[in-house]
Amino acid sequence: MEITITKTTNPKKKPDKNNLVFGTVFTDHMFIMDYEEKRGWYNPRIVPYGPLQLEPACMVFHYAQETFEGLKAYKTKEGKIQLFRIQDNMKRLNQSNERLCIPKIDVDLAVEAIKTLVKVDQDWIPKMEGTSLYIRPFVIGTDNKIGVRPSSTYKFMVILSPVGSYYKEGIRPTKIYVEDKYVRAVPGGVGYAKTGGNYAASLKAQKEAKEKGYSEVLWLDGQQRKYVEEVGTSNAFFIVDGVAYTSPLQGSILAGITRNTTITLLKEMGIQVREERFTVDQLFQWHEEGKLEEAFATGTAAVISPIGQLGWKDKVAIINNFEIGKISQKIYDSITGIQNGTLEDKYHWITQLS
Amino acid sequence: MEITITKTTNPKKKPDKNNLVFGTVFTDHMFIMDYEEKRGWYNPRIVPYGPLQLEPACMVFHYAQETFEGLKAYKTKEGKIQLFRIQDNMKRLNQSNERLCIPKIDVDLAVEAIKTLVKVDQDWIPKMEGTSLYIRPFVIGTDNKIGVRPSSTYKFMVILSPVGSYYKEGIRPTKIYVEDKYVRAVPGGVGYAKTGGNYAASLKAQKEAKEKGYSEVLWLDGQQRKYVEEVGTSNAFFIVDGVAYTSPLQGSILAGITRNTTITLLKEMGIQVREERFTVDQLFQWHEEGKLEEAFATGTAAVISPIGQLGWKDKVAIINNFEIGKISQKIYDSITGIQNGTLEDKYHWITQLS
Ligand SMILES: Cc1ncc(COP(=O)(O)O)c(C=O)c1O
Ligand SMILES: Cc1ncc(COP(=O)(O)O)c(C=O)c1O
Numbered sequence: 001m002e003i004t005i006t007k008t009t010n011p012k013k014k015p016d017k018n019n020l021v022f023g024t025v026f027t028d029h030m031f032i033m034d035y036e037e038k039r040g041w042y043n044p045r046i047v048p049y050g051p052l053q054l055e056p057a058c059m060v061f062h063y064a065q066e067t068f069e070g071l072k073a074y075k076t077k078e079g080k081i082q083l084f085r086i087q088d089n090m091k092r093l094n095q096s097n098e099r100l101c102i103p104k105i106d107v108d109l110a111v112e113a114i115k116t117l118v119k120v121d122q123d124w125i126p127k128m129e130g131t132s133l134y135i136r137p138f139v140i141g142t143d144n145k146i147g148v149r150p151s152s153t154y155k156f157m158v159i160l161s162p163v164g165s166y167y168k169e170g171i172r173p174t175k176i177y178v179e180d181k182y183v184r185a186v187p188g189g190v191g192y193a194k195t196g197g198n199y200a201a202s203l204k205a206q207k208e209a210k211e212k213g214y215s216e217v218l219w220l221d222g223q224q225r226k227y228v229e230e231v232g233t234s235n236a237f238f239i240v241d242g243v244a245y246t247s248p249l250q251g252s253i254l255a256g257i258t259r260n261t262t263i264t265l266l267k268e269m270g271i272q273v274r275e276e277r278f279t280v281d282q283l284f285q286w287h288e289e290g291k292l293e294e295a296f297a298t299g300t301a302a303v304i305s306p307i308g309q310l311g312w313k314d315k316v317a318i319i320n321n322f323e324i325g326k327i328s329q330k331i332y333d334s335i336t337g338i339q340n341g342t343l344e345d346k347y348h349w350i351t352q353l354s
Numbered sequence: 355m356e357i358t359i360t361k362t363t364n365p366k367k368k369p370d371k372n373n374l375v376f377g378t379v380f381t382d383h384m385f386i387m388d389y390e391e392k393r394g395w396y397n398p399r400i401v402p403y404g405p406l407q408l409e410p411a412c413m414v415f416h417y418a419q420e421t422f423e424g425l426k427a428y429k430t431k432e433g434k435i436q437l438f439r440i441q442d443n444m445k446r447l448n449q450s451n452e453r454l455c456i457p458k459i460d461v462d463l464a465v466e467a468i469k470t471l472v473k474v475d476q477d478w479i480p481k482m483e484g485t486s487l488y489i490r491p492f493v494i495g496t497d498n499k500i501g502v503r504p505s506s507t508y509k510f511m512v513i514l515s516p517v518g519s520y521y522k523e524g525i526r527p528t529k530i531y532v533e534d535k536y537v538r539a540v541p542g543g544v545g546y547a548k549t550g551g552n553y554a555a556s557l558k559a560q561k562e563a564k565e566k567g568y569s570e571v572l573w574l575d576g577q578q579r580k581y582v583e584e585v586g587t588s589n590a591f592f593i594v595d596g597v598a599y600t601s602p603l604q605g606s607i608l609a610g611i612t613r614n615t616t617i618t619l620l621k622e623m624g625i626q627v628r629e630e631r632f633t634v635d636q637l638f639q640w641h642e643e644g645k646l647e648e649a650f651a652t653g654t655a656a657v658i659s660p661i662g663q664l665g666w667k668d669k670v671a672i673i674n675n676f677e678i679g680k681i682s683q684k685i686y687d688s689i690t691g692i693q694n695g696t697l698e699d700k701y702h703w704i705t706q707l708s
Contacts, residue, residue: 183543
């Protein structure tokens with residue numbers, strides 16, 4: 001299928017590159033492709049960024065049949081444009097689609113669509129350190145029908161947003177609250193899928209944590225509310241006596257691409273990685289015993305967020321003096337170095353635009 | 355706040371009243387009201403039914419911050435228009451809103467909005483037995499921002515659809531599959547809220563049950579996958595040795611309005627109602643012992659759906675010879691009688707439009 005391109009005749013003013021707020025400004029173009037049961041996916045096209053016209057009966061407003069992805073494009077010092085692990089994101093989109101009864105999308109076509117779109121809007125990619133072009137592919141069910149069933153029509157879209165860093169704090173340590181009232185996901189559910197409902201379900205916990213002075217929550221497992229799962233929209237790592245612990249992928253957490261990248265880099269550094277379940281009790285015990293050396297969250301948006309403080313009920317654990325740990329910094333430098341082209345791409349994570 | 359009315363100049367052709375398919379045709383008008391953080395809810399209006407213009411960055415497409423309700427308007431033989439338990443639906447909408455960090459909506463204003471809209475489109479209410487006007491109020495988060503946080507803008511809308519019965523089978527008994535692979539909800543989650551994510555999460559189980567020849571799934575609890583919870587988009591009742599059992603409201607199932615209505619009517623009939631947890635093992639044991647006399651699902655769409663067969667792993671339980679049970683029929687007749695005005699409205703469930 002050929003991707004058609006219709007360019008805007010009315011380009012927007014670009015935002016102040018020193019003051020980019022995550023996800024608030026979008027570029028001049030977007031990608032759209034439609035799906036109908038009989039035709040499959042059709043009409044892949046790049047068009048000027050603009051509103052969708054959808055009937056109020058459209059399924060996505062009622063039954064949230066929707067999936068998304070998040071990845072970034074970076075500009076190197078030499079002006080080359082790099083995408084990070086794009087194939088993996090598109091494969092994960094299909095895993096989410098599978099769970100949500102959304103028809104799969106050809107990975108090569110999706111990659112081509114993103115490459116083409118980023119090229120069309122390449123002047124929007126900011127160059128300063130820590131900045132990038134955030135890429136948001138997403139799929140929505142678009143049947144104009146009320147009644148719970150998978151949609152028979154869909155739209156796959158990609159929009160782009162020039163971004164600074166996700167957290168206001170940048171790579172400064174964050175305060176994370178251990179959530180024991182609300183639950184995000186459970187095995188057999190949709191926790192491993194990037195689907196809107198998981199995020200809607202997380203808003204209240206996040207809001208209450210913010211009211212307590214924390215920036216995000218650490219989710220516990222939904223069955224027993226004792227095993228550590230993930231942090232907000234990131235995966236979580238804990239360095240205990242030189243060993244890295246992170247929750248295993250058992251269906252309730254997202255298989256983060258930064259998580260996978262981090263595991264590879266930790267191993268390369270000679271650090272043992274244990275993908276094992278452990279309880280929040282255990283975590284606080286490690287802390288009391290002085291064994292919890294570092295903690296950090298991993299995700300596309302912020303790459304690495306050191307966790308400087310954990311709050312749980314009436315307990316508070318300050319980790320590594322609320323300072324950025326050596327390993328956290330090393331992993332951050334390695335990943336961002338590969339992303340912005342200053343470090344070698346040993347693992348073939350980069351796709352360059354020609 | 356005054357509700358403004360702009361009538362269509364281009365009324366649609368009404369559908370064939372003998373062949374109404376649930377949720378596929380919408381009336382000439384809709385209700386909309388907007389929300390902004392500083393203004394609160396504003397500009398309540400009835401306008402011609404038509405598409406929404408939303409940016410692709412609109413929150414509802416990404417994080418599913420959305421809630422909805424479902425209720426019906428009925429036309430009596432005398433031509434009066436009746437709404438059933440509308441206040442309860444609007445209170446439940448606010449419970450869902452609370453969980454999803456959506457600002458509350460004044461119940462009286464919402465009721466007024468629905469009454470006014472139904473009146474404007476009253477010619478669309480079908481009159482034949484079993485038919486009604488389905489009312490779908492819903493709220494969506496509309497900030498054009500990527501990043502997980504509650505939206506600061508919303509739309510509350512109401513659309514209307516003339517409907518026949520929900521299941522093709524009408525009040526004929528259905529086959530229900532006991533789902534033990536997928537999970538719908540867990541305490542601490544959003545199972546008690548009418549929010550899109552719950553329905554998106556249910557699609558795959560429903561699809562696989564249909565492939566096995568069943569029309570819906572019976573959900574088990576998400577923690578241990580053994581306690582009986584609800585059926586598809588209905589609550590479930592089981593008559594065992596003359597006593598009615600239904601799952602208690604503990605945060606993972608929807609507090610169905612038909613469930614509550616049914617409990618009231620069962621008690622009026624002198625039937626003991628136990629809102630208690632029970633396992634699917636227990637249910638099949640009751641069946642083996644010949645004590646499971648009837649089973650039925652309750653919900654606005656189909657009112658009462660007798661359960662004629664339960665499938666669980668390799669077991670099959672045929673209930674009441676796959677016939678409509680006496681109690682199921684009685685409850686169905688009572689509820690529909692009150693709804694369509696042929697029975698007395700003892701409990702003040704009806705709101706008549708003047
Ligand atoms: C729930 C959740 N967990 C973890 C992550 C981290 O995944 P990744 O490293 O692929 O960005 C994300 C998002 O990006 C997420 O939404
Ligand atoms: C999950 C779920 N359970 C139960 C019900 C039944 O509730 P009500 O009787 O209020 O229609 C519904 C829907 O309407 C539902 O979506």
